[in-house]
Amino acid sequence: MCGIIGIVGKESIIKALKSLEYRGYDSWGIAYLDNGELHVVKKVGSISDVDLNIHSEIKIGHTRWATHGKVNEINAHPHMDCKKRIALVHNGVIENVKAIKSMLSEHDIISDTDSELIAHLLETYKQKDLFNILKGSFAVVYIKKGEHKIYFLKHFSPLYIVKLPDGYALTSDVSSFDYEFFIPLNDGDYGYISKTNYVIMNGNKQVTRERFTTNISRADQGKKDGYYMLKEIYDQKDIIDNSLSHSLTLDFTKRIDVVAAGSSYNAAYIGNLLAEQYLDKHMNVYFASEYKYIRKHISAPTTVVAVSQSGETADTLSAVRFAKDRGAYIVGITNYVGSSLTYLSDEYIIMNAGVEKGVAATKTFTAQLGVFYKMLLKDIDRNEIKKALSKEYDMKYIARQIFKFNKFFFLGKGLLYGVAREGSLKFKELTYNMAEAYPSGELKHGPLSIIDDKTAVISLIYDNDTFSKSLSSLEEVKSRGAYTVVLSNKHIEDVDQLISIPNIKAPYHVFAYLIPLQLLAFNISLLLGYNPDKPRNLAKSVTVE
Numbered sequence: 001m002c003g004i005i006g007i008v009g010k011e012s013i014i015k016a017l018k019s020l021e022y023r024g025y026d027s028w029g030i031a032y033l034d035n036g037e038l039h040v041v042k043k044v045g046s047i048s049d050v051d052l053n054i055h056s057e058i059k060i061g062h063t064r065w066a067t068h069g070k071v072n073e074i075n076a077h078p079h080m081d082c083k084k085r086i087a088l089v090h091n092g093v094i095e096n097v098k099a100i101k102s103m104l105s106e107h108d109i110i111s112d113t114d115s116e117l118i119a120h121l122l123e124t125y126k127q128k129d130l131f132n133i134l135k136g137s138f139a140v141v142y143i144k145k146g147e148h149k150i151y152f153l154k155h156f157s158p159l160y161i162v163k164l165p166d167g168y169a170l171t172s173d174v175s176s177f178d179y180e181f182f183i184p185l186n187d188g189d190y191g192y193i194s195k196t197n198y199v200i201m202n203g204n205k206q207v208t209r210e211r212f213t214t215n216i217s218r219a220d221q222g223k224k225d226g227y228y229m230l231k232e233i234y235d236q237k238d239i240i241d242n243s244l245s246h247s248l249t250l251d252f253t254k255r256i257d258v259v260a261a262g263s264s265y266n267a268a269y270i271g272n273l274l275a276e277q278y279l280d281k282h283m284n285v286y287f288a289s290e291y292k293y294i295r296k297h298i299s300a301p302t303t304v305v306a307v308s309q310s311g312e313t314a315d316t317l318s319a320v321r322f323a324k325d326r327g328a329y330i331v332g333i334t335n336y337v338g339s340s341l342t343y344l345s346d347e348y349i350i351m352n353a354g355v356e357k358g359v360a361a362t363k364t365f366t367a368q369l370g371v372f373y374k375m376l377l378k379d380i381d382r383n384e385i386k387k388a389l390s391k392e393y394d395m396k397y398i399a400r401q402i403f404k405f406n407k408f409f410f411l412g413k414g415l416l417y418g419v420a421r422e423g424s425l426k427f428k429e430l431t432y433n434m435a436e437a438y439p440s441g442e443l444k445h446g447p448l449s450i451i452d453d454k455t456a457v458i459s460l461i462y463d464n465d466t467f468s469k470s471l472s473s474l475e476e477v478k479s480r481g482a483y484t485v486v487l488s489n490k491h492i493e494d495v496d497q498l499i500s501i502p503n504i505k506a507p508y509h510v511f512a513y514l515i516p517l518q519l520l521a522f523n524i525s526l527l528l529g530y531n532p533d534k535p536r537n538l539a540k541s542v543t544v545e
Contacts (some may be wrong), residue, residue, distance in 0.1 A: 002077075002091040002539075003063040003175065004159075006141040006150040008195050011168025013059045014052050015347040016169070019176045021047055023091075023359050024065030024539050031087035032059035036146040038087050044077040046534075057167070057195065058148055060141050062089035068097070069112030078142075079116035081123045082108050087144040088122070090115035091172055092137035092157040100133065104451060127153055127190040128201065137314060143169050144291035149192040154185040158312040158340060159207075161185065161198050166192040172181040174338070174357050175355045178216035181211045186340040212338045229358030231534050233518050236366045236391070240511075242352035243370030244380055248331065249289040258286040259319040260307035261542065263361035263422060264333075264368060268307050268419035271372030273506055277414070291319035298326040305331045309356070309364040311339025313319060313542050320344050333371050335364055349375075358533050360429045362518050365422060365509065373507075381508060386509035388504045395516060398485060398497050405483065407455040408435040409447070410517075413466035415510050420460055423517035429534050430525035438475035438531045453481035458520070460513050466504060486522075487513055 003020025007013055013030050021028075029042025033056050041052070046096050047063060053379070061078035069075035078087040082379030093102065094114035100121070111256035118140055121130060130140075130153055137156035144151070152159060152170050162169040164178040185198075186209065191199040242299045248255055250296040258268040265287060272283040283305070286294060295326060302515035304323040308316045311334035324330055324344060335353050342348045353367035366389070374380055402408075408427060412420035417439045438447055442457065451457070457477045461470040466488070474495070478484055485497040489509065493496060501512045525532040 002020040002065050003172045004089045004091050004139060004141050004170070005061040005172075006143070006152070006170035006193065007059050007149070007164075007167070008193055009055075009057055009164050009169065011164055011167070011169065011177065013054055013061045014047065014050060014434060016171070016176045017047050017061045017063055018270065020171070020173060021063050021360055022120035022534070022539070023172060025061045025534050026066045026071040028062065028536070029064075029074070029076045029089075030054065030061040031078040031143060032056035033143060033145075033148070038080070038084060038143070038145050038484050040078055040080065040087055042073055042078065044071060044076065058143055058150065059486045060087065060089050060143055067093050068114045075111045075113050076170070077115060079111060079113065079119045081119045084122065086122050086142055088119040088140060089264055090118055091139045092155075093120070094134055094138065095136035096134070098379045110218060127417065128203070131155060131156075131188060131190075139172065149194050150232060151192045153190045155187050156314070156317070158310075159185045160338070161200075167195045168198055181213045182338065183209045183211055184340075184343065185209065186343070192414045199405050209281055211287060214337050218234050220236070225520075227358070227533055229360060229362060231521060232356055232358050233515060235354065236363045236515065237386055238388060239353045239363055239367060240370050240385055241382065243367040244373065244374045244382060244385070246349045247373060248347060248349055250303065250305070250331075250376055251373060252279075254329070255302045256283040256305065257291070257295065257302055257323070258283050258285045258305045259291045259316055259323075260285070261313055262287045262317050263365040264307040264309060264313070264316075264424060266422040266425060267368035267372060268305070269367055269421060270369060270382065270415060271512065272419055273415050274372060278507065286319070288313065288315040288319040292322040295323075295523065298323060298328055301411060302328045303331060303376065304328045305333065306341055306345070307333045307368055308341050309335050309368075311336045311341035311360060315542070317341065317344065324448055333368060335367070359535055359538050360426055360521075360532070361474040366514055368513065381477075381505070383509050384504050384508040385409070387502060388508055389515065389516070391502050391512070393499065393519055395519040395523050398499070399527055400519060401497065402483060402485065403431075403524045403527045405454055405456040406433070406435075407450065408433055408453070409443075409455065409457045409477070409482075410435060410437040410460070411440040411470075412437075412460040413440050413470055415507055416460040416462055416466075416513060419510055419513045419517070420458075423460075423521075424516070426518055427524070429535050429538060430521040430530065431528060432530070432536065440470050442478060443473055449481070451477050451480045451482050455482045456485060457482045458485045458487070458517070461478055461486060461488040461490070461492065462506070487516055
């Protein structure tokens with residue numbers, strides 16, 4: 001979840017950390033060498049407005065998403081050992097904290113974090129020893145007093161070596177830099193970088209790892225009207241072709257399990273509805289965090305499709321390792337070449353959606369949908385999809401009408417129920433309001449009891465065989481006083497707000513409903529005084545289970 005950086009060179013550590021803030025913005029900190037002495041600076045809050053010049057060429061940094069310990073300066077990284085000779089940053093979660101603390105009973109531990117314990121262990125133990133001591137996930141970067149190297153360890157959390165024009169860097173995300181090449185590190189790797197070279201060890205051997213020169217450009221990381229998310233919403237019509245360019249298909253003679261989390265789960269959910277309706281085939285869609293507790297016995301030939309924007313989602317990777325150990329064939333869908341998911345997969349699809357800096361998924365969700373459509377349907381009508389994503393919507397007025405309501409329901413039938421799920425998730429992420437998604441016919445089986453005049457109902461309706469039943473459900477909520485916002489490609493009378501959706505033939509109509517729902521959540525977030533780029537308690541890349 002956190003972002004970590006280590007630079008040997010002139011590249012700005014502050015600039016690099018700002019590019020990683022989407023991974024955590026509870027606090028930030030840096031450590032650097034000046035004439036061989038260690039200096040540490042750390043603060044609570046965002047680094048986005050910090051203007052600090054660090055002239056040292058040996059420096060590490062961290063943006064924190066808290067897992068152990070409250071948000072304060074003591075718990076912010078970097079952490080140091082007792083003798084103040086080591087400064088360390090860590091991304092991941094250590095699971096055997098109690099056991100480690102018992103090993104360090106004579107050490108002066110000042111924070112509540114699991115990360116500080118690693119600095120104290122390094123006073124006594126060698127790098128490679130820590131793989132036998134630490135349980136959990138960790139990418140660790142640290143510097144030592146008087147040494148012009150930056151050391152690292154990697155296990156189950158992402159870490160890359162990056163070649164800079166005048167040195168080397170370590171990072172959680174290669175898009176932090178313009179680079180000559182990058183090297184994804186494997187689990188169990190440890191070593192160091194210096195100004196002129198790097199060393200990677202695994203076990204007792206020096207190893208080489210694959211270099212990638214694919215440039216994940218920073219050019220598309222700009223903002224629209226001051227926000228990354230708004231630009232990324234409007235990028236969708238331009239990036240969709242990339243996700244429709246693969247040629248991978250699924251073998252339905254095998255069992256198909258799909259594992260994903262968050263928005264990726266919703267994309268997979270819609271993918272299965274598409275397979276059911278148009279192929280008469282079925283995919284078993286699981287929350288990645290639940291997969292290994294449900295699928296305890298994988299016996300028949302099984303393909304596991306793993307969907308992760310970052311390719312580093314810990315729950316998804318855990319499910320993949322579980323399935324792979326039991327003989328499953330792995331297909332990965334991700335936005336990042338060189339990510340852990342690509343290494344674990346037998347085949348993978350790179351969505352090529354470009355860097356997404358807003359924490360809430362927008363264009364990467366749409367790209368994932370595009371991948372499923374191309375994977376499942378033989379003939380894709382790209383023009384219909386582009387048409388669906390090309391209409392612009394002004395959702396500001398509707399946002400002002402409903403932002404003070406305290407209950408929100410998102411309704412849909414068929415494929416549009418899957419879209420309602422994603423609309424509800426986006427709404428929760430950005431507005432911090434409770435929002436529920438239901439198939440519209442399910443309201444009368446319980447949820448209708450809480451519909452009243454303090455409820456806003458956002459109903460997604462399409463002119464097909466679901467139309468009349470959708471109208472019936474709409475009447476049920478209207479008669480109980482709900483404020484109704486309807487998105488439809490057909491005119492509907494007697495609703496509070498009607499958003500006209502372009503006429504797109506099924507099943508491509510799904511794409512037409514995405515942008516107005518994303519913009520609705522975005523605009524209500526602003527009205528409530530929140531930053532839609534950085535929703536509280538969330539981080540872009542969820543690298544802890």
